[in-house]
Amino acid sequence: MEAQETLLEELLNVEVEIQDVEEQMKILLQRQDTLYERQSQLKALLEASEGSEYPAKDTASTTVENWSGSCEWDSEADDVRFNVFGISTYRANQREIINAVMSRRDVLVIMAAGGGKSLCYQLPAILRDGVALVISPLLSLIQDQVMGLTALGIPAYMLTSTTSKEDEKFIYKALEKGEGDLKILYVTPEKISKSKRFMSKLEKCHNAGRLSLIAVDEAHCCSQWGHDFRPDYKNLGILKIQFPSVPLIALTATATHKVQIDLTQMLHIPKCVKFFSTVNRPNLFYMVREKSSVGKVVIEEIAGFIQEFYPNNESGIVYCFSRRECEQVAKELRESGISADYYHADMDVNAREKVHLRWSNNKLQVIVGTVAFGMGINKPDVRFVIHHSLSKSMETYYQESGRAGRDGLPSQCLLYFRPGDVPRQSTMVFYENSGLQNLYDIVRYCLSKRQCRRSSIFRHFAEPFQDCNGMCDNCAFSSEIEEMDVSSSNLKRDQKEELVIKLILDRVLIEEFQHTAYATNAYLTIGPFAKQVLQGKRDVKLEVCNAQKKVAGINSVKHNVAFSGLEMKLDELRKELSSTHGGIFPHSILSTQQICMISAQKPNTLEQLEKIIGRLKTEKYGNRILEQIIKYADSNELKDEHGSDVRPKKRLKTKKPVVLIESSDDDA
Numbered sequence: 001m002e003a004q005e006t007l008l009e010e011l012l013n014v015e016v017e018i019q020d021v022e023e024q025m026k027i028l029l030q031r032q033d034t035l036y037e038r039q040s041q042l043k044a045l046l047e048a049s050e051g052s053e054y055p056a057k058d059t060a061s062t063t064v065e066n067w068s069g070s071c072e073w074d075s076e077a078d079d080v081r082f083n084v085f086g087i088s089t090y091r092a093n094q095r096e097i098i099n100a101v102m103s104r105r106d107v108l109v110i111m112a113a114g115g116g117k118s119l120c121y122q123l124p125a126i127l128r129d130g131v132a133l134v135i136s137p138l139l140s141l142i143q144d145q146v147m148g149l150t151a152l153g154i155p156a157y158m159l160t161s162t163t164s165k166e167d168e169k170f171i172y173k174a175l176e177k178g179e180g181d182l183k184i185l186y187v188t189p190e191k192i193s194k195s196k197r198f199m200s201k202l203e204k205c206h207n208a209g210r211l212s213l214i215a216v217d218e219a220h221c222c223s224q225w226g227h228d229f230r231p232d233y234k235n236l237g238i239l240k241i242q243f244p245s246v247p248l249i250a251l252t253a254t255a256t257h258k259v260q261i262d263l264t265q266m267l268h269i270p271k272c273v274k275f276f277s278t279v280n281r282p283n284l285f286y287m288v289r290e291k292s293s294v295g296k297v298v299i300e301e302i303a304g305f306i307q308e309f310y311p312n313n314e315s316g317i318v319y320c321f322s323r324r325e326c327e328q329v330a331k332e333l334r335e336s337g338i339s340a341d342y343y344h345a346d347m348d349v350n351a352r353e354k355v356h357l358r359w360s361n362n363k364l365q366v367i368v369g370t371v372a373f374g375m376g377i378n379k380p381d382v383r384f385v386i387h388h389s390l391s392k393s394m395e396t397y398y399q400e401s402g403r404a405g406r407d408g409l410p411s412q413c414l415l416y417f418r419p420g421d422v423p424r425q426s427t428m429v430f431y432e433n434s435g436l437q438n439l440y441d442i443v444r445y446c447l448s449k450r451q452c453r454r455s456s457i458f459r460h461f462a463e464p465f466q467d468c469n470g471m472c473d474n475c476a477f478s479s480e481i482e483e484m485d486v487s488s489s490n491l492k493r494d495q496k497e498e499l500v501i502k503l504i505l506d507r508v509l510i511e512e513f514q515h516t517a518y519a520t521n522a523y524l525t526i527g528p529f530a531k532q533v534l535q536g537k538r539d540v541k542l543e544v545c546n547a548q549k550k551v552a553g554i555n556s557v558k559h560n561v562a563f564s565g566l567e568m569k570l571d572e573l574r575k576e577l578s579s580t581h582g583g584i585f586p587h588s589i590l591s592t593q594q595i596c597m598i599s600a601q602k603p604n605t606l607e608q609l610e611k612i613i614g615r616l617k618t619e620k621y622g623n624r625i626l627e628q629i630i631k632y633a634d635s636n637e638l639k640d641e642h643g644s645d646v647r648p649k650k651r652l653k654t655k656k657p658v659v660l661i662e663s664s665d666d667d668a
């Protein structure tokens with residue numbers, strides 16, 4: 001009997017010890033994960049800084065060789081940039097990238113969404129003799145690009161399933177015989193991997209020395225580590241093998257190290273010149289708001305936000321978790337008087353395209369979408385992106401919120417967070433590589449009441465910190481935050497929910513997942529640090545906001561964007577011209593920046609206008625624009641007789657903060 005008791009006691013001790021060892025192993029494994037992550041971040045940093053410093057704050061870019069010197073094509077490039085594209089100055093890295101491509105080097109461009117990657121291959125394509133081939137993953141992206149280039153009078157075509165027989169004949173003839181005017185040809189990757197006919201024509205074009213350059217846009221689609229992996233992109237390696245002397249430029253907004261390595265290997269461009277630009281989007285205002293557990297309240301808040309800040313139909317996106325939620329949110333926003341429609345993967349392609357087109361033409365203010373509303377979004381003047389639920393990772397959030405403000409003007413990114421949304425995501429991502437780790441990263445971002453939101457983005461992409469300039473809620477609004485020891489506190493319901501999430505992040509609790517026939521459920525169980533808490537060796541603290549956060553700072557963003565009198569008239573004019581010029585998008589006629597500049601400078605003559613928007617747009621739309629300025633001045637003169645407003649010539653040039661926000665070192 002006694003012997004049995006001894007055995008039992010020892011068994012118990014061994015079991016306790018096993019549990020202890022298991023817990024320690026868990027901690028060590030998690031530590032190993034973190035170290036691996038940091039190792040890859042440090043490698044990325046090292047590679048980026050090879051031979052030169054990591055981007056200085058103001059230049060925000062890094063290259064190994066110096067591509068900023070003067071080049072023989074400088075003046076021609078400046079002429080095309082301004083007079084054809086209507087772009088007054090280069091943004092960071094654009095000129096250097098163009099110089100590298102013009103020097104026939106292979107190039108890898110990592111530049112944030114809206115940074116202006118397209119110009120980097122479109123401009124050399126115009127400067128060089130022959131045809132430039134562009135590979136782009138989506139029909140809608142290709143259509144947008146071709147339409148925009150055609151509006152600028154650049155002979156651009158696409159060879160896709162929608163191309164007419166007539167156009168196809170023209171393209172093949174141009175490739176084979178050099179007949180006709182073809183400067184830029186867009187194709188989807190499938191054309192390269194599946195159409196022998198196309199590849200043979202391309203070879204003829206190359207043999208005749210007429211293939212000027214190859215651009216692979218959205219190049220992260222090559223990599224399984226990228227967020228939009230496309231199998232057909234894997235076959236693009238053939239391009240460099242078949243056409244080794246033709247410069248290849250790969251462009252993406254995805255900055256992770258793994259993807260970069262993959263890309264250069266798969267595209268066979270090991271000696272490419274790499275251009276890294278900062279992930280920072282200085283014009284985006286990031287904020288997180290607590291999400292009510294009552295659905296209606298959330299919608300009321302979202303509707304209120306849109307009506308308050310964007311009363312002039314400025315475009316926006318609302319991201320939702322599920323298809324059903326999308327439809328519901330769109331419906332309720334409509335009931336609140338906002339022109340909104342939904343977009344998700346369950347709809348047929350035509351219905352989706354219709355919604356997208358209405359939105360692109362500013363006939364619909366808000367698209368309520370799932371993640372399916374993704375890569376094809378090329379609209380530069382999206383003023384707000386609202387997340388009705390949190391994204392599954394920082395990377396995804398950065399991509400989705402980054403669809404705001406691609407034109408460089410102030411825009412807002414608002415995320416609604418409530419602890420209850422976490423398990424909805426965790427049950428979806430737990431089986432992915434580092435899925436939970438990535439999710440918990442964005443949850444940390446949401447929970448933080450003190451830390452600069454931008455700093456989380458820099459940390460995630462292993463980039464040195466840059467000043468936020470008060471462009472996030474935590475930097476803009478000072479509120480009293482206190483760390484409260486909640487080990488034995490009485491908490492309100494929402495605080496309790498937050499506490500559970502905090503304990504998961506701190507590994508005091510862990511989520512475990514079980515599958516049923518219908519769903520995956522998340523359960524909580526004690527984690528490696530639970531013992532320390534139970535033994536009183538570790539405090540549990542929550543950040544608590546004592547004073548209600550004010551929303552004053554957002555107003556300063558608002559003032560920079562809302563259109564004033566003449567700007568409004570010019571906005572109407574671009575919409576009118578867009579509908580009469582064969583479906584060109586309003587933003588291709590005049591960008592929001594150009595509207596602001598015209599309205600500030602009020603040119604009186606075509607010559608003056610040309611100095612703002614370049615020759616091509618002045619020739620096309622100049623008379624209508626001047627007419628609008630005069631009309632507006634006359635109506636103001638009338639008003640002036642009653643004591644308000646002033647004549648345009650005498651009016652002060654209002655320097656819009658807009659221009660300052662451009663992230664270019666050339667722009668100063």
Ligand SMILES: Nc1ncnc2c1ncn2[C@@H]1O[C@H](COP(=O)(O)OP(=O)(O)OP(=O)(O)O)[C@@H](O)[C@H]1O
Nearest residue numbers: 087089090091113114115116117118119253380406
């Ligand atoms: N130097 C510049 N000055 C002003 N506007 C510019 C400049 N370069 C590009 N743009 C404008 O910025 C917007 C975004 O450019 P573009 O579509 O090339 O971005 P991108 O880097 O390809 O972004 P994404 O990763 O989202 O595709 C466009 O409206 C473009 O006309």
Ligand SMILES: [Mg+2]
Nearest residue numbers: 117118217218
């Ligand atoms: Mg692009």
